[in-house]
Amino acid sequence: MDKLTGTMFEKAHFQKAFGTLKPACDAFITEPNDVNSKLLKNAMAMVPEYALTQLQPYVLIPLEIHLKTNKLNCTVNVLDVLTTLLKKTSISLWPTFMRIYKMLVEKLTHEKNPDIAVNLSEDIKLSIIIALNLLIEKADIVVLNEMYNEVDCKHVGYLIYICTIIIKKEKMNILRVEALKCISMLSSNWNKNIESNIRLKIIQRLIKFVPGVLSVCSIIVNATDIQHHSITVAAINLWSTITSLIICDEYVIEDCNPYLEKSICNDNENDDKQKLNDWIQENHTNFNLVATHMNKTREHQHWRVRLQLVSSCDVLLSKCTSSMKSSVTSLIETLIVLSDDEQPEVEKLANESVDKLHKIFDGQNKKSLLELLEESFYILLSRIPRFIRTSNYIEQKTELSLLSGYIKLFGKAHLSQVLNSYAHLDRLITALIQILELEYKTITLLEESSIRDLNSIQTFTADVSKNVPWKQLIHFNDTSALHKIECICKLIGLYGDSNFIGRYLMDLFESRAMYRREITLLINMVLSENIGEYHYNLVRDVIDLYLESDIWYLPTSIENNSTTNIADAQKNVIQICLMTEGLSKLVSSLPVTQQNLCLIHCLYPILERVGSEHGPISLAGQSAITLLAHSGGYRDPIDLVIKNSDYLSHHFTNKLWSISKHPEVLNALKVVMNLNSGDDLLQSFHTMVTEVLVQSCDVHRTENMHSFMKVFHIFIMCVRKREQKCSPVSDHTEKSKSSSNCVIENILQYHKMKTIDLENDFEDECWENKFSYTPCENNENVTEDDEDDEDNKKPLPPYIEMVLSIMKRVLHYLPSKHNSLPLQILNEGLNVISSYEDQLLPMVHKIWSPLCTKFNSNTDDIVFREAFNVLTTMASTAKDFIRSRSLKQVLPTITERLASSAKQSKKVAKGSVYFTSHKYKMQYTILSGLADFVLNLNFFEKDMHDVSNSVAYYLDKDQPIELQNKSKEFYKKLYEKHSDFVWIYLQSLYVDEYEYKSDNERLPTIKVYSSSLFNKCNISKNVSELLEPLKI
Known part of the structure; x- marks a missing residue:
């Protein structure tokens, strides 16, 4: 009873569906215009899929009738209706499939010459290709087997041929994409078969089309960037699809597959499989050549092309590592490069694929793959310096990403093992040295006499620190390259044996003086981020290496008797800047407690660099002291100096005592004396200058007098600056108004005075008395105030007394004919004591006589x-x-x-x-x-x-x-x-x-x-x- 009810229900639905479709089909068969086409599509939309499947032959009647005609005005509407029908139904009968298939293909070719695509409009061709794609997609597996079992797969081959002509000759982007999609479906839909013997026979029939299809893919990916990216995406997808299904490891006969966990043994292989294996081996060179063309798209401008390439490489590495053994390295390198892509979607998918490769390391075949990657890594290191010198920025960036990716791929577990090989380590360091070749010709050697002020030190951002004059790379025009190389070096330090690598670099530092600048930069970058157990000792050894006297104090000026030329001086400036920057980076990589131990050795030398008269060196010093203050938890560089002033005073005292051997102490002294500091720090400076003043009185130390006077000059300038900040500036200029109310009165007064002068011949003193001037x-010999006023006078500040003592001492050297420094000191001193009249006028009187000798x-x-x-x-x-x-x-x-x-x-x-x-x-x-x-x-x-x-x-x-x-x-x-x-x-x-x-x-x-x-x-x-x- 229930079965009968169900049958009656289905019959009723069928009749209702037929009633809905019949008027529309009748109207369409009569006139396939736009209105009737829309009416038929709406009718199909109202009918359930199961009913429409049963009525499919009925709906196809008007469509086949009109497809047989060559009326172009109705072809578009017929194809539109056919597309709608195929979306909702499948083709399960071979005769039905072939009728529609032949009619659609015939629309694309000439009757007399079927080898040439017909000259239809692009829109009609697009509709035909879309309909064919749906027809193949909706065909049942039984129908497909019939198509692939034909002699030579003639219908499949002919449609592939027509699609290749469309791809090569047509201009419409979406038409070419659909043609590529059609080839892809023809080449892959057979995969619905689950029986291996049927699959193998179909593949044997399809392999004759593979070279032509791959040739078309290569042509497309080698086109210019003017070509729309969707075509390139479709071509890459077609390449990976046909390769992974037809040229896969499943049909390669060997003892085992060294790149997958599964192994394929050659027992009981039939003749068909042996023939397919032979064909793959014969054509593996061509397959590798196509893969090379595809891998070039990793530099494509559009990110969707690179995304598709990642997907394709991932598929091939999972299915074709034996059949495409020679291309495995290039496929892995493509994933490595794109794992560092600027597009997040590409980077994410590529990193997921690289993670799969990490699992291979942990599998049973890791040794073979590791050896392969080590060899490829060595080849990369051998070629990358030449490649960097001769390539454009995009290619340079690709090579650097590849190097970075290899290091990430090896990881902490394997990089140390790779670099334990002297050949690999030496090649890596040599390559990095050549890549990091530094430009020195732009370095200025001009000296600046201004005092470096820590109070107004500039803020060093990441961009500023990479655009400094001492880190300009010869082979790159973009600062992002330096950032990339720095990331590579940090990875080497983190994943490799940093102690072993650091010691090796220190040996090179001493043995390869020609490349010392690049090696210094490498040391700074490799060791800048590390927390190993040997890191502190390594940093201390590098600091000691940098601070060796003959290395730290390089000549930066060109003197008459010097062997240093301009180029050497410029290179020395770069070396000094890199070592200064390196001190701060290495110290800041340590825990704060260990930083404090290193500051005892580093802070004073860095202060020398801050005060340098060379702009780049001073900039490096400022950057270094800023980094030290930040990493050590200090408020600012001034706070760093003040809290470490005790041992700084020790450095200053020792070096001032032998100032001729340590002239750089003046640079540091200028910086420290210029701080906005409290009385405690000022008192320590007072003590230092007092010692210098005592030394200047020693008749046996006259050869150091110029250095002593520099110290005096620095001290007085800093005192003057402090006085200006502590007290308001007084204006000594007195503006007097003219006694005359108009220019005429002034002229009359001038005439009157001129007449008196001519009549009485007055001398200068008369002019003075006339205007009541009393000099x-x-x-x-001014008389002193009474004793009460003397008692009420405030004592002079110690630093003012020191200024007066310095001025009195400098007066002894004023008669020197060629030395202007004593005059500069006296000039600054007069400005300092200008508000202390009781000291000013006597000092002016003492200066006057020796000063007159200068005029x-x-x-x-x-x-x-x-x-x-x-x-x-x-x-x-x-x-x-x-x-x-x-x-x-x-x-x-x-x-x-x-x-x-x-x-x-x-x-x-x-x-x-x-x-x-x-x-x-x-x-x-x-x-x-x-x-x-x-x-x-x-x-x-x-x-x-x-x-x-x-x-x-x-x-x-x-x-x-x-x-x-x-x-x-x-x-x-x-x-x-x-x-x-x-x-x-x-x-x-x-x-x-x-x-x-x-x-x-x-x-x-x-x-x-x-x-x-x-x-x-x-x-x-x-x-x-x-x-x-x-x-x-």
């Missing part, structure tokens, strides 16, 4: 410039105390020197070496400071006239533009206080003779006479620029 120097025609330009700096500092601090003596003893020499040197700077070509000379610097300094000097000493007009004449030589258009600008600045500054004088003086330079008359008869007439000292044509431009804003 302080008339009372140089003569025979004095060197550099000494004359520094003497002028001291003079301007005296003027700004002591003011009228030195006014009269300055006018009488030094001003004539200054104006004469300025005027005479103007002849030498005239018509100097732009870019001339003159601009680097001391004479030019002297001119620039005097012109820059002369206005302030005049204003601070309140010069009268007669004295200002002499000074203005000496400056006017630099208004000449033939003078260097920088000196012209400084001369104009002189008059502008002077105009702020002496506007009347400057205006009259500039007029005398500009006009020949001019008479200024007033309409008021009581006002006198003023005549301006021309100056005959200057060529008006040459100075008119600058004078007019000065007068332009002064016009009334």
